[in-house]
Amino acid sequence: MKHPAIHGLYAITDPALIRDRQLLPAAEAALRGGARLLQYRDKTATPAQRRHRAAQLQALCRQHDALFLVNDDPALAADIDADGVHIGQSDGGIARARRLLGPGKIIGVTCHSDLALAEQAAAAGADYVAFGRFFPSRTKPLAPPADPVILDQARQQLTIPLVAIGGINSDNGGQLLERGADALAVIHALFSAPAPDQVERAAQQLSALFNAV
């Protein structure tokens, strides 16, 4: 079943680009600019800081009627009643995440450029699968590359939403939507902007891509 809300611009936070005090203003700017999903991705803060920030972001997303997901950490996602979690291939597995989160929550899974991984994830109960990286990424330059053709193949084999990630901006994202991506996950092209109004404008430009398909 395709989760109808997993669609549109998917903003992912990055502490290397957003200073602590800017996290909420930057996230709010992305949401005002049209982001429909927000992921808290932070591998450097302490557990207490991560819990505090994740709870603040969840509340913010509720105000904007957007979905909030936590990266890597289903226990934290469950603790703060997030809408879901995003896990990679080394983040503990779907069964554990589902046990921690319960049936109604969203579990997204990184599948790189591997259709078999995506089929397994869907069969194990993933709510979306993520493919990438499609373009050179400033945030994660060593992520394995993916050819956009994987989206055509996945669209034929899978019914759950497809998320595209990696080096996506308003110039190159449209081609991924034309190939069947449901959501575009973006870090640098959103949060490298130095001020909230510029983050908002970047989010508007990325969100506009969804009106053109």
Ligand SMILES: Cc1ncc(COP(=O)(O)OP(=O)(O)O)c(N)n1
């Ligand atoms: C939407 C989305 N897609 C892919 C990833 C990458 O997850 P993972 O492979 O676990 O890598 P890290 O983000 O943990 O470095 C993601 N976070 N979000």
Ligand SMILES: Cc1nc(C(=O)O)sc1CCOP(=O)(O)O
């Ligand atoms: C976190 C992440 N995962 C990727 C993958 O391919 O699985 S690419 C990536 C970084 C995405 O950031 P940006 O929009 O700045 O390239």
Ligand SMILES: [Mg+2]
């Ligand atoms: Mg991970």
